[in-house]
Amino acid sequence: MMAFLNNLFGPLLGSSAMAFISKLNIDEGNLMSSIAIAMTAVSLCESYLAFRQRKVLAQEGEVPPELKNDMDKEKFEKSRQYALDKNMFGLVQAQFDLIINISTLMLKMHVLLWISSELILNKIGLPIDKYEINQTYVFVVLSSIVEVVLNTPFKLYSTFVIEEKHGFNNQTLGFFVKDEIKKFFLSQVITFPILSGIIFIIKAGGPYFAFYAWGFTTVVILVMMTIYPVYIAPLFDKYTSLPEGELRTEIEALAKKLDYPLTKLFVVEGSKRSAHSNAYLYGFFKNKRIVLFDTLIKGYKSADATEEDKKNGDDKDITAEEKKKLEEKQNAKKDRGCTTEEIVAVLGHELGHWKYSHMVKMLIITEVKILLFFILFSKVLNSKSLYRAFGFSKSQPAVIGLTVILGNILTPCKVVINLLMGCLSRHFEYQADYFATTLGYSKELGASLIKLHVDNLSFPFNDRWYSLYHFSHPTLIERLRTIAQYKTKKTD
Numbered sequence: 401m402m403a404f405l406n407n408l409f410g411p412l413l414g415s416s417a418m419a420f421i422s423k424l425n426i427d428e429g430n431l432m433s434s435i436a437i438a439m440t441a442v443s444l445c446e447s448y449l450a451f452r453q454r455k456v457l458a459q460e461g462e463v464p465p466e467l468k469n470d471m472d473k474e475k476f477e478k479s480r481q482y483a484l485d486k487n488m489f490g491l492v493q494a495q496f497d498l499i500i501n502i503s504t505l506m507l508k509m510h511v512l513l514w515i516s517s518e519l520i521l522n523k524i525g526l527p528i529d530k531y532e533i534n535q536t537y538v539f540v541v542l543s544s545i546v547e548v549v550l551n552t553p554f555k556l557y558s559t560f561v562i563e564e565k566h567g568f569n570n571q572t573l574g575f576f577v578k579d580e581i582k583k584f585f586l587s588q589v590i591t592f593p594i595l596s597g598i599i600f601i602i603k604a605g606g607p608y609f610a611f612y613a614w615g616f617t618t619v620v621i622l623v624m625m626t627i628y629p630v631y632i633a634p635l636f637d638k639y640t641s642l643p644e645g646e647l648r649t650e651i652e653a654l655a656k657k658l659d660y661p662l663t664k665l666f667v668v669e670g671s672k673r674s675a676h677s678n679a680y681l682y683g684f685f686k687n688k689r690i691v692l693f694d695t696l697i698k699g700y701k702s703a704d705a706t707e708e709d710k711k712n713g714d715d716k717d718i719t720a721e722e723k724k725k726l727e728e729k730q731n732a733k734k735d736r737g738c739t740t741e742e743i744v745a746v747l748g749h750e751l752g753h754w755k756y757s758h759m760v761k762m763l764i765i766t767e768v769k770i771l772l773f774f775i776l777f778s779k780v781l782n783s784k785s786l787y788r789a790f791g792f793s794k795s796q797p798a799v800i801g802l803t804v805i806l807g808n809i810l811t812p813c814k815v816v817i818n819l820l821m822g823c824l825s826r827h828f829e830y831q832a833d834y835f836a837t838t839l840g841y842s843k844e845l846g847a848s849l850i851k852l853h854v855d856n857l858s859f860p861f862n863d864r865w866y867s868l869y870h871f872s873h874p875t876l877i878e879r880l881r882t883i884a885q886y887k888t889k890k891t892d
């Protein structure tokens with residue numbers, strides 16, 4: 401569903417693109433080859449950046465001075481290997497995606513899926529309704545199945561080969577399969593009413609449908625933001641209230657000091673999935689919550705995990721090798737995580753995002769993008785030649801315009817928007833870091849950032865252009881140096 405929504409709302413348009421679409425009588429062959437060229441060009445640029453990054457990963461030889469105390473040579477080499485493995489995986493997947501995308505376009509696979517949806521409806525005896533909602537839905541289900549088939553091998557490899565090799569994977573194959581099935585069905589269930597609503601508005605909304613569709617989407621986003629953390633996320637992971645103690649007291653004191661209306665404080669058992677750690681805030685108005693990953697908290701153990709350890713300890717049947725592996729994993733776990741002061745500093749940063757209204761600002765930008773997207777879509781919907789170019793000469797299904805046509809012709813725009821959003825996001829991260837330093841946490845924030853990076857085996861060096869293009873956060877070294885500057889500025 402997220403991929404679908406991203407396709408739907410991700411892109412933004414320029415006024416020139418709009419003029420281009422409404423004016424032109426599109427030449428089918430030209431348009432298809434232009435899109436294929438644009439796709440290839442974007443993919444080539446991205447691969448070039450990945451190679452630049454690879455060179456940095458392979459060459460940098462010394463642990464940076466900022467990390468001397470926390471990252472020994474062995475960890476440094478481990479993080480290099482992890483980064484190199486992920487880099488190669490990304491490169492292979494990108495080439496595969498490019499081949500799939502271009503062949504989908506050239507072979508007009510969407511037409512095949514659209515016709516198949518009609519055949520399936522006929523077969524099960526469902527009518528094709530006036531608004532083509534039935535057929536749209538079958539089309540979306542078929543597309544999701546194709547997507548799952550294409551993506552699952554990569555997900556399996558990433559989880560059970562790469563993450564496993566570097567000691568991060570905590571999932572069993574059974575857990576993975578159950579999780580994927582749950583995700584698939586849930587996303588179909590959520591997509592149905594949303595998609596039906598949008599298609600109905602497009603078909604029945606008259607000349608100003610773009611504005612109504614925008615309003616509807618806005619409501620959907622707000623509803624999803626409200627129900628997702630409360631009803632949907634708990635279907636996948638276990639959330640428990642953070643037990644009373646020093647950490648809880650400190651976090652509540654910080655929230656109180658900043659007038660942050662904290663109502664619930666959760667720990668999520670992210671460790672069931674992976675050893676990577678994180679923390680986040682969510683909620684509207686006076687009903688805010690904080691979630692900490694159990695992997696973030698040094699020495700944290702849920703009631704279940706304590707039981708499990710006992711069982712493993714009692715188990716006489718395990719071989720010496722298995723026992724050694726288990727012990728290694730438990731020792732690694734013991735070293736991971738942040739102290740109370742460091743976690744409070746991380747939350748100081750997160751509360752900075754709240755104080756500067758970063759979430760609201762991002763939401764406003766998303767709203768503008770969606771409105772422009774629907775206005776552009778209203779032009780696409782009326783362009784018979786554009787539909788013809790994508791292989792739809794008899795009908796102009798709305799879902800094809802929304803996902804296939806706009807998704808493809810906006811490829812170059814997406815790159816520019818992602819770049820700008822990355823810049824904005826990194827700016828917000830600096831602001832949040834600054835906020836945490838004004839609370840007096842510069843030392844602890846620095847320490848926690850180092851801890852998180854070392855725990856997550858992030859390689860401390862990155863290619864400048866690669867990080868500008870891909871990273872939503874400044875690099876660790878950039879952040880540490882900037883935090884040190886904020887600190888000296890304050891003491892001046």
Ligand SMILES: [Zn+2]
Pocket residue numbers: 749750753829832
């Ligand atoms: Zn942040």
